Amino acid sequence: MIPDKNSIAAAHERISPFIHRTPVLVSEGLNEMTGARLFFKCENFQKVGAFKARGAMNASLKLSREQQQKGLATHSSGNHAQALARAARMLGVPAYIVMPRTAPEIKKRGVCGYGGQIFECEPTLAARESTLAEVIARTGATEIHPFNNYDVIEGQATCAKEFFEDAPALDIILAPVGGGGLLSGTALAAHYFSPGTLVMAGEPAGSDDAYRSMQSGKIEPAQSQTIADGLLTTLGDKTFPIIRERVKEIITVTDAEIIAAMRLVYERLKIVIEPSCPVPFAAVLKQREKFAGKNVGIILSGGNVDLEKLGTFFSTK
Amino acid sequence: MIPDKNSIAAAHERISPFIHRTPVLVSEGLNEMTGARLFFKCENFQKVGAFKARGAMNASLKLSREQQQKGLATHSSGNHAQALARAARMLGVPAYIVMPRTAPEIKKRGVCGYGGQIFECEPTLAARESTLAEVIARTGATEIHPFNNYDVIEGQATCAKEFFEDAPALDIILAPVGGGGLLSGTALAAHYFSPGTLVMAGEPAGSDDAYRSMQSGKIEPAQSQTIADGLLTTLGDKTFPIIRERVKEIITVTDAEIIAAMRLVYERLKIVIEPSCPVPFAAVLKQREKFAGKNVGIILSGGNVDLEKLGTFFSTK
Numbered sequence: 326m327i328p329d330k331n332s333i334a335a336a337h338e339r340i341s342p343f344i345h346r347t348p349v350l351v352s353e354g355l356n357e358m359t360g361a362r363l364f365f366k367c368e369n370f371q372k373v374g375a376f377k378a379r380g381a382m383n384a385s386l387k388l389s390r391e392q393q394q395k396g397l398a399t400h401s402s403g404n405h406a407q408a409l410a411r412a413a414r415m416l417g418v419p420a421y422i423v424m425p426r427t428a429p430e431i432k433k434r435g436v437c438g439y440g441g442q443i444f445e446c447e448p449t450l451a452a453r454e455s456t457l458a459e460v461i462a463r464t465g466a467t468e469i470h471p472f473n474n475y476d477v478i479e480g481q482a483t484c485a486k487e488f489f490e491d492a493p494a495l496d497i498i499l500a501p502v503g504g505g506g507l508l509s510g511t512a513l514a515a516h517y518f519s520p521g522t523l524v525m526a527g528e529p530a531g532s533d534d535a536y537r538s539m540q541s542g543k544i545e546p547a548q549s550q551t552i553a554d555g556l557l558t559t560l561g562d563k564t565f566p567i568i569r570e571r572v573k574e575i576i577t578v579t580d581a582e583i584i585a586a587m588r589l590v591y592e593r594l595k596i597v598i599e600p601s602c603p604v605p606f607a608a609v610l611k612q613r614e615k616f617a618g619k620n621v622g623i624i625l626s627g628g629n630v631d632l633e634k635l636g637t638f639f640s641t642k
Numbered sequence: 643m644i645p646d647k648n649s650i651a652a653a654h655e656r657i658s659p660f661i662h663r664t665p666v667l668v669s670e671g672l673n674e675m676t677g678a679r680l681f682f683k684c685e686n687f688q689k690v691g692a693f694k695a696r697g698a699m700n701a702s703l704k705l706s707r708e709q710q711q712k713g714l715a716t717h718s719s720g721n722h723a724q725a726l727a728r729a730a731r732m733l734g735v736p737a738y739i740v741m742p743r744t745a746p747e748i749k750k751r752g753v754c755g756y757g758g759q760i761f762e763c764e765p766t767l768a769a770r771e772s773t774l775a776e777v778i779a780r781t782g783a784t785e786i787h788p789f790n791n792y793d794v795i796e797g798q799a800t801c802a803k804e805f806f807e808d809a810p811a812l813d814i815i816l817a818p819v820g821g822g823g824l825l826s827g828t829a830l831a832a833h834y835f836s837p838g839t840l841v842m843a844g845e846p847a848g849s850d851d852a853y854r855s856m857q858s859g860k861i862e863p864a865q866s867q868t869i870a871d872g873l874l875t876t877l878g879d880k881t882f883p884i885i886r887e888r889v890k891e892i893i894t895v896t897d898a899e900i901i902a903a904m905r906l907v908y909e910r911l912k913i914v915i916e917p918s919c920p921v922p923f924a925a926v927l928k929q930r931e932k933f934a935g936k937n938v939g940i941i942l943s944g945g946n947v948d949l950e951k952l953g954t955f956f957s958t959k
Contacts, residue, residue, distance in 0.1 A: 348665075369912045431909065588949060592748065595686045595914040595945035628912040632905060636953010 327567065328479035328510070330517035336476075337483040340382045343415055347371050347484075349491050352593045359609060360617035364492040365590075368484060369598050369628025373407040373435065376484050376507055376626050377471070381408035383480030384469045385416060393418045396466035400424070400446075400453035403432040403555055404627050405471035410441025421466050423457045425449075429554065429631045472506030473561025481510030488622050489519040496619040499605035501626050502526040502535045502575060503556035505564030511624065512571035522622075523573045527605035529553045530577040535560055535568065539575055552580050552638065555601030555627065576608035583607050584638050590625070591639075599630040600638065644884065645796035645827075647834035653793075654800040657699045660732055664688050664801075666808050669910045676926060677934035681809040682907075685801060686915050686945025690724040690752060693801050693824055693943050694788070698725035700797030701786045702733060710735045713783035717741070717763075717770035720749040720872055721944050722788035727758025738783050740774045742766075746871065746948045789823030790878025798827030805939050806836040813936040816922035818943050819843040819852045819892060820873035822881030828941065829888035839939075840890045844922035846870045847894040852877055852885065856892055869897050869955065872918030872944065893925035900924050901955050907942070908956075916947040917955065 328336070350365045368376040385397055397413045399405060400423035413420035420441040424433060425448035436443055446456040461468060470477065484507070485498060498515055502508045512524045528535050531550035538545045538560055547559040560568065578586075583600060586607035590598050602625050609616050609623065645653070667682045685693040702714055713736035716726050723739045730737035737758040741750060742765035753760055763773040778785060787794065801824070802815060815832055819825040829841045845852050848867035855862045855877055864876040877885065895903075900917060903924035907915050919942050926933050926940065 374912060591914050591949055595691060597908050597912040597914060632908055632956035633953065635956065636950065639949035639952065 326475060328475060328482055328513055333479055333482045333486060333514060333517060336383045336479045337486055339386050340379055340480060340483065343372070343382045344378050345371055346487055349488065350594055350596070354593050355589065359613050361609065361613070361619050361621045363609070364495065364620065364622045365594060366484065366488045366622065366624045367596065368624060368626050369596060369602065373404060373411050374627055374629040375404035375408065376481060376624070377404040377408035378411065379483050380477035380480035380506055380510070381405060381412045381469060382415070384474055384476035385409070385412040387476050388467055392467050396421055396464050397469055398422070398457060398461050398464070398466035399469050399471060400457045401471045402428045402557070404629060406441065407432060407435035407439060409469055410436045410439035413441065414439050419464070419466070421460045421464060423453055423460065425453065429629065431629050431631050435629065472504030472558070473563045475563060477506055478510045478513070478564065478567070481507045482514040484624060485511040485514035486518050488624065489514070489522070492622055493620055495519065495522045495622040497523045497525055497616065498622040498624070499525045499527060499608060500624045501553070501556055501601055501604040502528050502568070503601065504558040505535065505560045505568050507624065507626060508572060509564040509567035512567055516571055524571060525573050525608070526575045527608035528575050528577050529556055529583065529604060530579050532557050533577045536575045536577050538565060539569065539572070542569070553583060553601040553604055555599065556604065576612060578604060578607040578611055582611055586610055588639060597628045597630065598625055599627050602626045602628070643792060645792060645799055645830055650796055650799045650803060650831060650834060653700045653796045654803055656703050657696055657797060657800065660699045661689055661695050662687060663804055666805065667911055667913070671910050672906065676930050678926065678930070678936050678938045680926070681812065681937065681939045682911065683801065683805045683939060683941045684913060685941060685943050686913060686919065690721065690728050691944055691946040692721035692725065693798060693941070694721040694725035695728065696800050697794035697797035697823055697827070698722060698729045698786060699732070701791055701793035702726070702729040704793050705784055709784050713738055713781050715739070715774060715778050715781070715783035715785050716788060717774045718788050719745045719874070721946060723758065724749060724752035724756060726786055727753045727756035730758065731756045736781070736783070738777045738781060740770055740777065742770065746946070748946050748948050752946065789821030789875070790880045792880060794823055795827045795830070795881065795884070798824045799831040801941060802828040802831035803835050805941065806831065806839070809939055810937055812836065812839045812939040814840045814842055814933065815939040815941070816842045816844060816925060817941045818870070818873055818918055818921040819845050819885070820918065821875040822852065822877045822885050824941065824943060825889060826881040826884035829884055833888055841888060842890050842922070842925070843892045844925035845892050845894050846873055846900060846921060847896050849874050850894045853892045853894050855882060856886065859886070870900060870918040870921055872916065873921065893929060895921060895924040895928055899928055903927055905956060914945045914947065915942055916944050919943045919945070
């Protein structure tokens with residue numbers, strides 16, 4: 326069932342013992358630069374380094390104890406994998422994680438660190454799904470999908486709920502969009518807890534399936550030409566209808582614009598974020614006249630970046 | 643005059659409208675790794691991205707209005723330069739900053755951004771001093787030395803004072819040591835506000851003049867073979883006696899140890915720090931048996947790093 330006001334509030338109580346209430350940062354310099362009043366919700370400081378801790382924890386806690394004991398399973402290129410492995414450890418049950426062999430090392434290490442069992446596969450959706458099906462057939466584990474799952478969406482919605490509680494009245498809230506779990510949760514939270522707030526998203530131009538889906542009215546396939554490795558997935562049949570109904574606009578940005586925004590976050594906010602994370606801020610920088618004079622909330626989604634790659638990202642200005 | 647309890651408290655009130663009260667971060671993962679309870683005071687989030695904002699602001703505010711109006715001057719390779727330029731802007735007076743031409747670009751841009759006037763010189767102490775003397779002769783500006791100045795030391799002491807107020811009772815507090823402004827201020831603050839806390843420092847092995855000065859009992863010259871570019875300076879005749887009397891121990895660490903500690907801060911705390919900053923944390927990692935089971939406060943001194951260089955620092959494990 327699509328999460329509603331009560332279920333999101335209940336999810337927030339359910340997961341609160343297991344997650345951080347992440348801080349909201351501001352920067353005078355970035356406000357001057359954009360002409361807006363920017364508020365950054367720092368999910369890079371969240372457990373496992375990303376908002377994904379919320380949805381994975383919520384969905385896992387809602388299973389029956391019998392289901393939990395057979396294990397939690399998923400395929401994920403990264404942060405959801407760590408989040409589910411951590412949720413399983415919290416519950417004392419196994420986690421079976423199918424990961425493409427190309428996933429960032431830091432994310433694989435994270436899964437192992439939480440005691441998750443990794444099954445590597447080729448980096449295609451078909452290989453991920455068939456490997457996961459085998460694991461589930463053998464173990465009886467329950468699949469917790471990274472985004473196309475209402476309990477996951479409900480968990481992600483708690484991020485925006487906190488944001489509305491901790492920041493001044495936001496005129497606009499932005500999230501990145503990949504599979505749409507965070508964005509659909511953000512849209513539902515805005516609808517129920519801050520109905521005056523417009524919801525927008527940033528999306529990499531090299532993987533602009535959500536943008537094109539909003540235009541065409543049906544789920545369009547993803548390309549995968551962007552450094553924002555967490556945003557390569559396509560919308561799901563649970564996330565898309567919510568996004569279509571409640572998201573005002575999706576703004577696409579190039580990889581160069583993403584890197585420029587990432588540089589500003591490192592230089593001005595002094596925090597570590599991954600390349601999928603600055604995408605909505607890049608959207609604000611790109612269309613600043615749209616945001617000038619407004620209270621703008623930006624969800625910084627995660628901070629798990631292979632440090633070796635930072636030099637490449639920042640080697641040109 | 644050497645700062646005392648009342649003068650440090652007065653300095654804290656004096657500068658509070660102009661600086662951030664920076665947060666204290668903790669990490670379960672790093673506590674598990676070291677066996678200690680670590681508290682990180684995040685001066686990388688300070689105005690101008692470093693603790694130097696404190697001392698520069700305090701010393702500038704203590705000048706007469708007539709002195710202020712003739713301008714503030716210094717030679718500095720970095721963060722103090724930005725801090726003094728910002729203090730001058732706050733007071734509406736000129737800042738004359740002598741910088742070695744090798745100073746990091748981000749720090750030069752910072753000085754310009756605050757309206758400071760840069761005079762580039764060769765990267766030697768002699769060139770810095772002679773260039774500064776010329777500027778002062780021409781303008782009548784007052785020199786605010788980066789560390790060998792009691793009003794600067796008094797300002798830096800406010801960092802540890804806050805730390806003692808915001809963290810649980812610390813058994814040990816650590817700071818990095820270059821010229822000794824932060825360390826001597828930290829030692830004074832501990833003496834007056836938390837006398838049960840031991841004061842220690844981390845120093846790069848490639849520039850271990852403070853360590854050698856503690857051994858020999860006189861100020862030893864610095865070498866300059868380390869990535870910790872903010873810690874290349876020698877102790878001064880005002881900082882050394884305080885450090886000699888009140889600092890328990892200086893632990894030296896190699897550049898490889900500094901980079902390993904820096905990597906952990908980026909990966910676990912998700913914050914951006916400069917290479918001088920993880921030095922005391924590297925000392926804790928190196929001698930963990932000394933810190934195990936204790937409440938250990940680590941001052942993270944600053945976050946101004948040329949992002950282009952990060953790839954080099956992190957390119958090997």
